[in-house]
Amino acid sequence: MSFTNPLRFSLALLCVGALTVSASEAPEPADAAEPEFKGDRDGHEMRDVIPKRDIPSAPILNVEQALERFQVQPGFVIEPVAAEPSVFNPVALAFDARGRMWVAEMTTYMPDVLGTGEMEPNGNIAVLEDTNGDGEVDKRTVFLSDIVLPRTVSIVEGGIFYADQSALYFAEVREEDGRLSPGLHEVVDAEYAKGGSVEHKPNAMLYGMDHWYYNARSDRKYQVLPHESVVPSGAEEIYRNPYWKLVRARTEYRGQWGLSMDDYGRLYHNGNSSPIHGEYLLPGALRRNPGYWPDAAAHPIGGHQVHPARMNPGVNRGYMEGVLVPDGPDRGKLVNFTAASGSLVYRGSNFPPEYYGMALTPEPAANLVTARRILEREGLLAGEPLFPGQELLTSTDERFRPVNLYNAPDGTLYLVDMYHGILQHREFLTSYLAAQIADRELDKNNNTMGRIYRLRWRQTPAAEVSDLTRLSPDQWVPLLGHPNAWHRDTARRLLVHHGPTPDLVTALKKQLRGSKRPFAIINILWTLRGLNAIDLATVKRFIQHEHDWVAITAAAVGEALPPAERKAYRKQLMKMAKSGYPRALQAAVSVAAIEGGFDISRFVLKHYETQPYGRAAVVSGLGTEAGAFIASLEKGDVDEQTEYLLNNLGKRQRDESNRAQLSAEGQTLYDLGKQLFNGKAACASCHGSHGNGQDGVAPTLWETRWVRDPQRMVRVMLHGLKGPIMVGPFEWSTPNVMPGFAARPDISDKELAAVATYIRNSWGNAEDTNGGLEGSTVTEIREATEGRSEPYTAKDFQPMKN
Incomplete structure (x- = not known):
């Protein structure tokens, strides 16, 4: 398969037209309509919990100034490895066998609150090198450009894997006289990151202990095999090149952004509002029986609370009670995780032994990295803070956005800092946050900066990087x-x-x-x-x-x-x-x-x-x-x-789909609902594409009483739901609140009826035999609940029986 870039034109067309008007085409400010923000909800008061005069400014800082804003635990020191113009908007990296960094640069992500030009194919895979051994990058090579929002890069024999907004690719690496260039360049999986929002797509491609490449926000794994090898049971060959063939198989659905493993090969990941979770068993241990496919339980390694160094009013739901500390010395600081990113189990050689194996999670919305000790009990992983009431690392620079962590060739910990004013994607942005961004000019210079730091034990020099x-x-x-x-x-x-x-x-x-x-x-x-x-x-x-x-x-x-x-x-x-x-x-x-x-x-x-x-x-x-x-x-x-x-x-x-029992119109709605569930509505981002849910994020949709009553289900879809709720025999309680669609002008009542029809007739649910949910039903319930401003709770509904 020869390489083409099918996304260059198609993804450009996906930009919301009203949001991509150029400056020359825009009307005068006096005539301009206020933009609509998809994260807003009817009845929510976009109030400033913290008066604007009390909020610290967020100026753009150079590296020297940014270093002064860090607070790290005693014994540690943070050092710059790369910064603009050596790197721009890094979101992920991989080290090759020479110790060079291959960096995915998402250089068009949210340049402003409208996401203007975001889908332009201007992202890069850049190679960063330290040629003189002083610990800082002094050579940058743009290996690939013209990429739409690159999100994944991983090393493989003969080249690299990388992913853009839709597909997974292989790019052969050729090197002559010290110059790098791509050779063979092909799509290996066109379905890798298809559908869903920018925030909710597969990523990571972590090379596991068992030789499979695993991904976050995905239930697919990949393995490179010699051409003559037998394809493993349950896998399928999807690609081959002169070096190897690639097979793909199902695995457990994991996390949102980033993936790590421990010394035993167990995987660790996180949800958006939940920090690092660990799996007690080896990946795939519970999937040997073709008739039995439970999700791997992922245990939280500690609690959800964070301890920032600065106020954090610039979070999407900062206007809601309980999101920020209301008063006292921590007034205005984020209470719990809201944007957990690429977690890591530290397995380096630079820190003292007591820190080996610690669990780390960055929280870019609070400008910090948290650290927990992993506790292993019978059938359970748990955790406790290494620094109670504090964090491993914090910054008072609001633009410090740590989004990924890595064990480095020199034994230290590398931190990928996107250094970006806007963290929340436009698909979920509220007018409250847009105002916060404007107040502190966080929409300025968002695609021209980026940093990579290392955290080192002060008394232990970083090791020499081996080739x-x-x-x-x-x-x-x-x-x-x-x-x-x-x-x-x-x-x-x-x-x-x-x-x-x-x-x-x-x-x-x-x-x-x-x-x-x-x-x-x-x-x-x-x-x-x-x-x-x-x-x-x-x-x-x-x-x-x-x-x-x-x-x-x-x-x-x-x-x-x-x-x-x-x-x-x-x-x-x-x-x-x-x-x-x-x-x-x-x-x-x-x-x-x-x-x-x-x-x-x-x-x-x-x-x-x-x-x-x-x-x-x-x-x-x-x-x-x-x-x-x-x-x-x-x-x-x-x-x-x-x-x-x-x-x-x-x-x-056998009971997964009730589609065949629906009317012709019901089947049409079902098919549309499936597309929306995995696409624009982004339901799969939390509940999983197979309805299994995710620990700490969202409950299963399998055979659930919550979808039986169309009145109850539509109310929840329109206005959201918060726990605790009973799902089967288990209580489900999470800091996440299911958002409602009532304030989403981009999703019609017919489309909501389609999503409901799909859910109500999938995963063992069979609620619309010979029919389907009508769009008019959604309209009637929308009108009847028009004044509602808060998500529903279990108490709002009559007791339900299994």
Whole structure:
């Protein structure tokens, strides 16, 4: 497939015409109509909670001035790595094997409150280098330009992946005499970021421990394989080039912006109003059974509260009670997260040991980065603040917008600062925030600046950046035990993409025999798995290791053992199941790789059925043998909840859509509603494209009583809903408030009826058989509730029965 840029013209046409009038075409100010802001809601008073005279100014600062505005915890120091004109509006980056930064520059994002020219293809992928080793960038190369709002960049053999407003691309990297240029340049997934608003599109492309590339705001994962390799079960080949082929598969839907992982390969992400969340199990652990696809539970690592250094009235709902501190010494400061961005588990080598593995989340609306200690309990991840009542880093510069964090090649922490006055996208902007922006001239010079900083421990110099391309594959092997995770992650990718040779496999096994650190053993095991070089002796040696996650990793990679060794592997899984929780969970999951492991499944149910993930791990691990397992059960073997799970396997998939039972008009509405749900209405951004919801963001829409009564549903759609509410047997409470559509002039009553019809007849809901919701119904309810200004609560409706 040859490269084209299909977005250049089509996306330009998507700009709202009334919002893209040039200065020369605009009428005189006296005749100009007030712009309409889509975030406004009828009845909301756009009041200034903090008088304008009390709000600090927000001047544009150069780097030296900006550094004076930072407050960091004792022992840390913040240092500039790059700034304009070396970098502009950075939103994401990736380090290549030479330690160079490949930066996605979103140089047209919200230059003003109207988003004028935002969809122009003027974004870049730029390469930043420190050629003299002083820690600051002194060379900038624009590798690609003419990109519409680039949001993702990741390194792969032969080149890079990057994503724009719609698709995922591969660009071959050619280098001659120190000059970089793109070679082969092709679309690899035209559906990667299709639909939805700018704020609600896939991103990240994190290279995971298991060799899949994972994404935030997405349920897709990607893997690079040799051309001759067998496509993994459940995946499909979507692209190939001279270097490799690319396969795509389903995974759990995760987060909003940014993705990270810990030393064990577990993934961490966040929602808009919720900071970092972590998954207790390895990705995909609960998706081995084709009839069972629960979402991976993501546990909050600490609370939602923030502690800014300056007032934060410039947030979209700053006029609402409870958003800002009303009085006292913290008057005007943001109370809770509202724009959590790219979180990170710090795995570098520069900070003291007590900070290794800490969880970090930037909050660009409050100009800070928060830090929590990750706490691991039985079946649960949790967290506590590292600096109670304070943050790791804050700034009194309102334009400081930390949007992503990275473990760097020199062992420090890199912060990507978009340095932008406007954070909120026009699709959600309120007139209150627009006025705040105008008051402090935050709409000036928004696409000509940007910074990248590093956070360093003052007493520890940043390490020299290694050029791993100068090493041979056998020299990459020892790096799998390097104290800085960037070396481990990069070496693992280089080795797997290089491919196996007898000498390389021998070197890896020799390194494994001499390794003592758990993270080194785990990295080598996954590297051997990626090279299809796992053997029974290796699995047997480590599956009973004293460290839980070494044992769990050995079981996970052991799933790739050849059929002749699976009988012996089964015995190892049973030993592991008897080794206690959480090893028993992985044993139950890994049963999916063998035949007839029912004795392991029964053992785990007997001893851990009521423990967190006990049932789920067993049901997932039954894989395609669930029917045979169910047939083998006798009365009393499992409890009622497990019996319910087993008896309902696959039913969600069969009942997913009630479209066929609708009238012709109802089917037309259903199809329009599906398009709107995933597009302009942006419902999928919170509830997920499959209606599964997201922990800490929005509840599931599967078989929910909340959609049964059309009167109740339309009221909620028009005016919003806030928790706590009961969804099935669970209480759902989140700081997020579901926004209403009553103030959205861009969505008609017919379109709202279409969205309602789609929801009411998807995901096990079947409410409009032989019909469909009428647009007139929405109009009637809109008129009847015209004076409402607050979101609904559960108390506003009669008690509902499941």
